[in-house]
Amino acid sequence: MAKLIVMYGTPKDPAAFDRYYFSTHVPLARKIPGLEKYEISEGAVASSAGPAPYYLVAVLHFSSITALEAALASPEGQAAAGDIPNFADGGADLFFFDSKEV
Template identity: 65%
Template sequence: MAKLVVLYKTPKDTAAFDRYYSSTHIPLARKIPGLRSYDISEGAVAAPAGPSGVHLVATLTFASMEDLQKGLASPEGQTAAGDLANFADGGADLLMFETRDA
């Protein structure tokens, strides 16, 4: 399996971010070819020391890193990636990695 984790930093207007993310970005991202599952954090994203500065965490799962990369390179993946500029004014970190059972 391979995962794409997106750490959305706290935006200027959290309510506007949440509305846009739910109504526009999620439907775009769900169209990425090869996407197996997609989940997002609910409630505050905390760090052991307290507030994290992260508003929302999204985890997208693919069968392999190859599928993840193909999905992101597809027109649907490019549309979803391009959409970040429309709502993620706090910034976002994207992390990609393969997983294994531990």
């Protein structure tokens, strides 16, 4: 299993972020080939030190790192990644990795 984690910084206008994210970005991201599961955080994002500087965390699941890399390189993956600056004025950090259960 491989994961792509996107951590969105707090936007200037959270309501506008939510409108765009759910009406435009999520439908784009759902078209990414090989996407098996798409989760997002609900409510405030916290850390062990208290509130985190993130507004929303998205976790996208793929069968392997190879599938994830192919997905990011696809036209759909490029469209979704290219869309991030259209709504994420608080910034976005993307992390991707292969994972295993322990």
